[in-house]
Amino acid sequence: MKLGTLMRTGLVAAGLVASAATSAFAQAGDTIKVGILHSLSGTMAISETTLKDVVLMMVEEQNKKGGLLGKKLEPVVVDPASNWPLFAEKARELLQKEKVAVVFGCWTSVSRKSVLPVFEELNGILFYPVQYEGQESQRNVFYTGAAPNQQAIPAVDYLMSKDGGDVKRWVLAGTDYVYPRTTNKILEAYLLQKGVPKEDIMINYTPFGHSDWQSIVADIKKFGSAGKKTAVVSTINGDANVPFYKELGNQGIKAKDIPVVAFSVGEEELAGIDTKPLVGHLAAWNYFQSVKDPANAEFIKTWQAFTKNPKRVTNDPMEASVIGFNMWVEAVKKAGTTDPDKVIDAIIGIKVPNLSGGISEMLPNHHITKPVLIGEIEGNGQFDVVWKTPGLVPGAAWSPILDDSKNLKADWTKPVNCGNFDTVANKCIGKAAK
């Protein structure tokens, strides 16, 4: 009896202490909350977990510098578990319940599309750090990854050049979902425009996680034996890449015969493969770990120290996360508040250094300027940069190549203030276009 009372009192006391502690924390915690919306489980965990860690590291670094507006930053991590509808739920939770000032998140286009209405309704800010298919510009979203004109088009240009091998015949291979389909649509239109005949373009889609590539690789080989230099443009995503590259090696397709240029294969994806048979295959990104630049060296050092793993690699979406984070910090400083409307206005024109030696700028269409690099896979799982655009390429939200979007432009500054402004009809299409 006595013991019971004692325990009960103890429990109550403990509870009181705990609640006091949390309320004290909440007060002292006059903090700015930063939401992180990346899958930590499920199929996309392989790519997204890293981005969560990058944002956590950036928050920690910022706090070491004294926080922001005199307040500490507090990261709020949620796990949408690679489940697209859950992304919307978790976004709502971050904005409504946690009242975060900004969210860094999403990887796949379908997850981004699923959270768009939530950010619009609750007027949040989302930084999206992955290369994507374009054809979108939303007031509440900032796209720090590459638009097609910052990745796909320059890569094709490179392959068409003498250095790239003077390619005449094209295989567009992709995973069957929105990003590869839109990108390939743009690329096909671009190639036709460049005078490539239709029979010299082969388009192939495979399901997510496709593992048996024997007949597709044989098909590519067959397509490549028409006496013209052939290249593969790969928008194959995620796990399917490893067996694809293994099969290429098995069937003896060397980079000097049929090069493969990939848009979704970075240092992280190569970590699970023996890259010796792949030497010379290409990837197009805006950043490579091997880029020689003091800012990059510093970033790699900090990252490897943060993850306590001296072999941990860095990749392009990580750089995009870093740029996005720094831009947001600068915009908040400029606006003097974290109020979304003010930050959205303040961030246009903000310039921060990227990790490849340039200065990236946030454009009125909510995309940024970035360099485009083409790298060849090396035997050690890194990329050797073989080509680079002379300057920075501004991201285009709408592709000028496709008929339905060639008249559209995005501009979130006054007086246009519209994500899909029709320059011919001279009016904002607004939501009807979606």
Next chain:
Amino acid sequence: MLFLRPASVLLSVLASLALAGAALAADLATLVGNLASGGLSEREAAITALAASGDERAAPILEALGAGQLYTRTSDKLVVIGKTEGNRLALTEAVSGKPAGNAVEADLERVRVNNRLRGTIEAAVGSLTLMSPNARTRLSAADALFKRRDATALAALDQALAVEKDPRIKRAMSEARAAIVLATSDSPPAQKLAAIALVRERGDRDSLGILKTVAAASDGEVKTAATAGAESIEQTLAAWQMAQNVWYGISLGSVLLLAAIGLAITFGTMGVINMAHGEMVMLGAYTTFVVQEVIRTSAPHLFDVSLVIALPLAFLVSGAIGILIERTIIRFLYGRPLDTLLATWGLSLVLQQAVRSIFGSSNREVGAPSWMSGTFQLGQLNITYGRLWIVVFALVVFVALILLLRKTPLGLYMRAVTQNRPMASAVGIRTPRVDALTFGLGSGIAGLAGVALSQIDNVSPNLGQGYIIDSFMVVVFGGVGNLFGTLIGALTLGVVNKFLEPYAGAVLGKILVLVFIIMFIQRRPRGLFALKGRSVE
């Protein structure tokens, strides 16, 4: 005076010879210097010049360049060839071939090449090694020239052809010569016609490409001959493609068989809908990874047998976890299929996340032992050793399982329990124990499949998910409870899939197969080979 004259002539000749020698060495040094610096075009020119020099040092230098082993030493700008020795690189001076100590990679700057240069290097090395004493080198040199069709190599080829004795290499060289003749637009038509005949006889994809180019670029007799040649090659290749599809289908079927055969035990004979079956496969693959890691760090010479070591371990790990699952969860749910389905599905998520927490979410690299890598040519068919071994392995597992079920007491108990549980119990069989062992066996076989799949798929926490639906399809299609049905089902689905893929594409192909199975199950609800008799009820 008279006899002084010849002496002075001799002297001057000697001097000029020495000078020429020095000039040659200097040339090599300049060319190598050009290799390591300058733009792409200059470096390409340097490679071609090196090939033309015919210097015996040129081949090893170019080979090193192609393999990414040519470096410039940061301290003195010396161009060296570096071969890995432990964690340091043993250096040799590129120009003289003398050893130059060793260094770590950080002190060296690699001479970079890209695809364009790699092609040029391949042709250059080819023309330089045509006279090599090693037959294999000569053959690969001829093959490289066939692919590159570098007109500057023609003289070297003619020279090599004149002295070559080995008929196979001689043939490869004349094919290379023919390819070069065809690639040179101003060679005489008679030569071209002879070349077309040679290339047509070779009859592979590369030859087809050459003939098509010729047909498009020329006219008259040459065009007719090239077109006819291309057509005949295309016909032969079409036949080979059938064979290729069958082989790919068998290969895919063997993978399906491996993934499904464990399920054929747990689902087929026990009736447990085990959604965590794929995770047992994954655990087998991770066991392989762990075994390889241990071998890499402590006994690298055992690497070639790593898979053999991994097999029993994977069987034990997956089997033990299977028994654990059966004892702690599934046995309480017998006869409640829906509950089993949900419980095992939840379990599969738990196992995936557990593996993700332990090993991380990124893919793990499982290497292929030397006897499983590489390919061999069967006619126009490219067969990889890895795939071949997996087909063999799948059949061995299948036969072993049949023997276990038919010839051993355990197999007898298993069949007895699954056919008539109360009666089996009545004659003294400890049915719970048999249940646990059967489930363990099914899971263990899934583990074995994991070892094989680690060779062709990602070793990641999601490995199993990709196979679970296919496995159920195979078991249901083949006939629940019938192992032979599983075998035939897996092979049929594999071959059908591979024949559909080229026409319908991978996505639609999969859908068509699924629709086909649904229709089939409507007609024959018990699958291909239905079990007959009372036990079914």
